[in-house]
Amino acid sequence: MVAWFEVPVIKMERAKMFYETILDISILINEFGGFKMGWFPNNKKPGEATGSLVQHEHYVPSLTDGPLVYFSCEDVSNVLNKVEAAGGEVLQPKTEIGDGHGFMGLLKDTEGNRIALHSNA
Template sequence: MKSVSVCWFEIPVSDMDRAISFYGKVFDCKLSKQDMGDFQMAWFPWDENKGGAGGSLVFHEKFYQTSSHAGSLIYFTSEDCSIELGRVEEAGGKVQITKRLIAPGIGYMGVFLDSEGNRIALHSNN
């Protein structure tokens, strides 16, 4: 059977600068903003040698909409998801599900609404 994996993700935003500030604070990282006229992207730092998918924040008035209840749920990997969840509200978001055990051997998860109203999840083994 053929294997399928995620190679890229995009998180829609309505205010790029606000979203860059939010994600920079929550993940303690710097996003690289790319301005392409009416289309904007801000790339998350990514090391392809460490695995996982790369991705970005995206803005385009017609082609992207934020979503708090519908659509896919993106999980970011974390050393301990309580760290990022602890930064969410100060950065302008809202924690929906505090850190909780998924199952023994699977790890922990948490869910938050970002500054744009998107539902985003975290996963950690600790």
């Protein structure tokens, strides 16, 4: 049901480098209408959402407020192992969800957002 998500950032280049480093992706930066956006890759597969980093005066990063975005990955541990070197903080290590739902972990990004990870392994 999720079609699009936006992650607030204070410094686009810092956030771009962080997410590119931990997720092994490339983020394309675009500016329009006073918004600076860093678009995550879009595989255009049905049922897969994509989104953007957003730098704008009305977008405020938060560790506690607002929705929690989960990024899919092959192994939560592999991503969490890159977080501190990239300038973030691990908030919760890889944790089994139970009932065959895989694993999750939490991190604080360079902008102060709480972000979650999910993997089946």
